[in-house]
Amino acid sequence: MSKAHRGKGIRELFAHGRGECPVCKRSNVKILYEQESGEQKFKICKTCRAAVKNGTKSLPVTAKKEPPSVEKTETAAAVETESAAE
Numbered sequence: 001m002s003k004a005h006r007g008k009g010i011r012e013l014f015a016h017g018r019g020e021c022p023v024c025k026r027s028n029v030k031i032l033y034e035q036e037s038g039e040q041k042f043k044i045c046k047t048c049r050a051a052v053k054n055g056t057k058s059l060p061v062t063a064k065k066e067p068p069s070v071e072k073t074e075t076a077a078a079v080e081t082e083s084a085a086e
């Protein structure tokens with residue numbers, strides 16, 4: 001179980017453990033480090049893990065789930081007419 005972030009161990013992971021780091025936004029970096037921020041867990045890259053530890057970077061703070069922005073154009077008008085019928 002040594003070298004958890006290298007070699008064979010990460011081959012089984014999705015895309016070999018690579019992806020976009022939510023902190024530095026680089027793509028195709030190895031995101032093998034989990035950092036918790038509140039209730040959320042982030043998979044971040046090695047450099048960001050170090051930076052977060054240092055306090056030079058912080059994890060993206062995701063606010064509570066926002067409702068998907070509904071386009072208030074035609075749909076709003078349609079809802080109005082529907083509610084009027086009730």
Ligand SMILES: [Zn+2]
Pocket residue numbers: 021022023024025026044045046047048049
């Ligand atoms: Zn990163």
